[in-house]
Amino acid sequence: MEDNNTKTAISFRHVTKTYKLYKDDKQRFRAIFFKNVKCKQRKAINDVSFDVMPREAVALFGRNGAGKSTLLKMITQVTYPSSGEVEVNGRVSALLELTAGFDPEFTGRENIYFRGNLLGLKEEDVRELEPQIIEFAELGDYMDQPVRTYSSGMKARLGFAINVSIHPEILIVDEALSVGDKSFRKKCKEKIRELVEDENVTFLFVTHSTAVAEEFCTRGLVMKKGKLIFDGGISEAAAFYDEMIEREDAEKAERRRKKRERRLAEKRALEKKETL
């Protein structure tokens, strides 16, 4: 039998995820019935392997489109690899799409039970957690109103309160997510810190801010165009990512400058030709 101390929380083995890009909806529809419909392929994740051990706090860096969300979606089993293996051991709580998965006709309180059930908790466990979820969400009388009457910020608060209160074993947070107003965001940050520091939580944090990642994490992964290009200590990963962004931005600015110069030279040449 496998020793629990050496069992990984998350393990990716040569994982590739390929998306098919069809020319239009017609082609996409045809592909349901016919195998040989032509399409382009995009590797959102390209042969990625890594292990995260229980209680590790890992930051995931990468520019837009690098493959971070696709990687997280495979951990939460929203999507599956085209090849390779993903193994996840433990109850996952993902602070990603907080407003999804509520029944709009149920009240906030009823939705606590609804989501608790979806997350595999027993009714008595949810009953025990209910007061702290209600206290955290700060929804007042709205807790007994149907969720369809909530603003999106209120739904996100309820989602956050439920997901951090269920004693997750693997906590996944996308920093891009901003919940509620400034003071509520501060409270969320403190709650995440409390979970990461005091409980037996494995933490995976997606962020563009290396400074925030260094506050919470001990290890960093850097993704680029679907590939894992760096895996190491958080300070090294943060420095690697910041340098990469700086270099790429400088290269982009240089390309833009050259293009502008070329256009200007062409314009001048044309003007000169016209005056001759």
Ligand SMILES: Nc1ncnc2c1ncn2[C@@H]1O[C@H](COP(=O)(O)OP(=O)(O)OP(=O)(O)O)[C@@H](O)[C@H]1O
């Ligand atoms: N359902 C899909 N169909 C086709 N292509 C997709 C799909 N989902 C993602 N992609 C493509 O896969 C690549 C990786 O996308 P992904 O959303 O994982 O990136 P990301 O790192 O999370 O970006 P961001 O920081 O912008 O959220 C992108 O090129 C994206 O266009």
